[in-house]
Ligand SMILES: Nc1ncnc2[nH]cnc12
């Protein structure tokens with residue numbers, strides 16, 4: 001089997017995907033026209049030109065501006081359907097997607113509109129692709145904890161459809177401890193917890209995510225590698241890291257994929273997974289993230305198989321669904337032993 005096909009077709013889960021970060025310039029323009037919203041770009045090429053970042057904040061400024069075109073439930077459905085179609089083409093059989101309600105509610109879009117649209121997209125993915133999907137509500141960490149609590153309360157009636165809460169946006173200066181109370185409330189409500197930590201922030205933020213937010217999974221986590229004790233702890237606890245290589249490259253977390261630490265993470269026994277983060281902004285969906293590291297000489301096909309397995313092991317699927325996904329992966333690997 002051709003290497004490209006192996007990477008694309010191996011069954012995999014995507015665990016770190018911001019649905020607002022899958023808004024392609026073409027859809028951004030179509031929605032701007034449909035909703036008569038003005039955007040600070042004159043053409044699709046103009047938008048792509050603007051996607052040059054030296055740090056997380058450069059990206060976030062553009063990402064929040066782009067989200068202004070999302071107004072109706074139909075917009076959120078179209079956004080989600082477009083992502084699930086791309087993900088299915090990349091071999092994604094299960095996705096756990098982030099959404100940022102405050103980005104929308106602060107512009108006057110009701111929480112319920114966001115949920116109705118996303119859930120229509122999820123239903124379409126299940127029906128047309130047989131994909132399972134879980135939703136993770138992210139709090140914006142540059143806002144205060146009261147705003148997070150207001151969002152949490154708006155979400156309460158949807159808890160049957162929301163699997164967990166997360167923490168994203170500007171990391172440095174906004175440590176996980178700022179959200180201790182709202183994460184405790186999420187735990188009491190039976191929700192899973194994840195947080196971006198160690199993307200730009202120091203290892204101390206990773207400790208806070210573990211010890212104060214009691215996260216079930218760590219988003220990014222790259223800077224954990226600066227602390228040998230932390231590495232041992234993450235390995236011992238089989239803590240899943242949702243690593244995003246093309247994001248790391250575009251946001252200058254690494255200067256070159258040949259220096260990406262994925263191989264070190266695997267060597268140290270960390271349960272790393274590969275994900276696309278904000279694929280419309282970072283130049284590739286999930287299979288492209290695997291391919292870029294293979295092309296950079298960082299991964300063998302065996303490593304690709306390990307990462308795909310980790311993606312299911314690190315998911316929030318129940319035991320029965322997990323077994324089903326792992327059986328499908330094993331059947332694929334058995335059919336493609338020559339590629340390993
Ligand atoms: N990579 C990232 N880090 C923090 N916040 C984000 N929001 C969307 N993508 C993000």
Ligand SMILES: [Zn+2]
Pocket residue numbers: 016018168196219277
């Ligand atoms: Zn992210």
